[in-house]
Amino acid sequence: MFFGKREGLFKPKGSFKLIVLVMVRFLVTTPTGFVLVRLKTFTMKIFGSYLAAFIFLLQACNSNSSNSKQSSMDSSDHSAKENSMSVPDLKPKGPKPDWAKDIDDNMQVVTDKLASYGDPPIETLSAQAARKGHTPTDAVMDVMKENNIAMPPSMCDTMGKDIPVEGGTIHARIYTPKNGKGPFPMIVYYHGGGWVIADLNTYDPSAKALAEQTGAVVVSVHYRQGPEHKFPTAHNDAFAAYQWALQNAANINGNPKMVAVAGESAGGNLACNMSIMARDKGIQMPVHQLLVYPVASNDMNSESYHKYAAAKPLNKPMMEWFAKNYLGDMSKAADPRIALVNANLKGLPPTTVIGAEIDPLQTEGKLLADKLKDAGVDVDYKLYDGVTHEFFGMATVVPDAKDAQAYAASELKKSFNK
Numbered sequence: 001m002f003f004g005k006r007e008g009l010f011k012p013k014g015s016f017k018l019i020v021l022v023m024v025r026f027l028v029t030t031p032t033g034f035v036l037v038r039l040k041t042f043t044m045k046i047f048g049s050y051l052a053a054f055i056f057l058l059q060a061c062n063s064n065s066s067n068s069k070q071s072s073m074d075s076s077d078h079s080a081k082e083n084s085m086s087v088p089d090l091k092p093k094g095p096k097p098d099w100a101k102d103i104d105d106n107m108q109v110v111t112d113k114l115a116s117y118g119d120p121p122i123e124t125l126s127a128q129a130a131r132k133g134h135t136p137t138d139a140v141m142d143v144m145k146e147n148n149i150a151m152p153p154s155m156c157d158t159m160g161k162d163i164p165v166e167g168g169t170i171h172a173r174i175y176t177p178k179n180g181k182g183p184f185p186m187i188v189y190y191h192g193g194g195w196v197i198a199d200l201n202t203y204d205p206s207a208k209a210l211a212e213q214t215g216a217v218v219v220s221v222h223y224r225q226g227p228e229h230k231f232p233t234a235h236n237d238a239f240a241a242y243q244w245a246l247q248n249a250a251n252i253n254g255n256p257k258m259v260a261v262a263g264e265s266a267g268g269n270l271a272c273n274m275s276i277m278a279r280d281k282g283i284q285m286p287v288h289q290l291l292v293y294p295v296a297s298n299d300m301n302s303e304s305y306h307k308y309a310a311a312k313p314l315n316k317p318m319m320e321w322f323a324k325n326y327l328g329d330m331s332k333a334a335d336p337r338i339a340l341v342n343a344n345l346k347g348l349p350p351t352t353v354i355g356a357e358i359d360p361l362q363t364e365g366k367l368l369a370d371k372l373k374d375a376g377v378d379v380d381y382k383l384y385d386g387v388t389h390e391f392f393g394m395a396t397v398v399p400d401a402k403d404a405q406a407y408a409a410s411e412l413k414k415s416f417n418k
Helices: 004-009 015-029 034-040 044-066 075-083 105-116 136-146 204-214 233-247 266-281 303-307 316-327 330-334 362-374 399-416
Strands: 156-165 168-177 184-190 217-222 254-264 289-292 351-358 379-388
Touching: 105 136, 105 379, 136 204, 156 204, 156 217, 156 233, 168 204, 168 233, 184 204, 184 233, 184 266, 184 399, 204 217, 204 399, 217 233, 233 254, 233 266, 254 266, 254 399, 266 289, 289 399, 303 362, 316 330, 351 362, 351 399, 362 379, 379 399
Parallel strands: 184 217, 184 254, 254 289, 289 351, 351 379
Antiparallel strands: 156 168, 168 217
């Protein structure tokens, strides 16, 4: 029985023993004898279970009373328990790929599954066709199904919001912690996809993880993409969304004085640009920026570009394709909004940069972290070996993703708690 399994955990002392003795005496001496008759129909084992249950409830009440100053358990506490659940070891069926002989087994299972769909290389497609293809998130979901890995219960609620921007509207998904009363800290999150492909659903696991593990409201932004909307449309949309979050914080139970920015890949580039634009335009700066394998340079001949030119799910031909579709003119890649390593980085907020080893963007992510440090910014950098670009949102099947999410959440909460 439920309570029977927990009886060894309950060791009532003092007032608890007295309460239990009084309860038993009351039950036995009740004038109607009704309760006594009922007790005679049960074994002492069942009685013991109910007694244990009673003690359990008393202890719970006592615990709640001692913590009455807290509105409820932090959603980040719930997430910490979820994070303690181990990721199962997965074994790939085939050999290590030529482009990454040191890839982790779990990571390879995901990349093998992605390759199994047989989609044409993205760089051979139109943007419209590429958006219809399979994504790394699809591969993760299928790996979970094939290995009977359950999806952890969500600890946040979601709702959609349309945000006005110059020339139209963009859409955002708001993630709000289920626990706590708020106002909560806020994170404005920008997804990846080279400013051309992917959407809120593709990066839902990352945005949800940040909300759950930081106890923050996350505003996940879907900006307009190229080639339909060329540079700097995505950057301008991203800034409009950041301003919207500041102005509408109260309407989404957020704290407008405690706002961070975060993003992956192209979204990491956008997140850093938000800090730069906020500084230059004299509006409230983010309290922290989380940059996960950000696009930060126009140098496609770097060490990691050479070493991982054929990597999956991101390779050099794809990066060239992204640049062509969003920038149009490759000379625009030298713009400091794209080549962040050449931007003025002084006065930016504390920054966390996360890199993946098997990634053409590895070199520029580290270079950006170094440039930020040179500019006097407080920076934490962590490189995860054996994993590829896009690993961050794969915490259900890739152990390093689980660790990276916990690390990112910890760094964000340091800034939230200042």
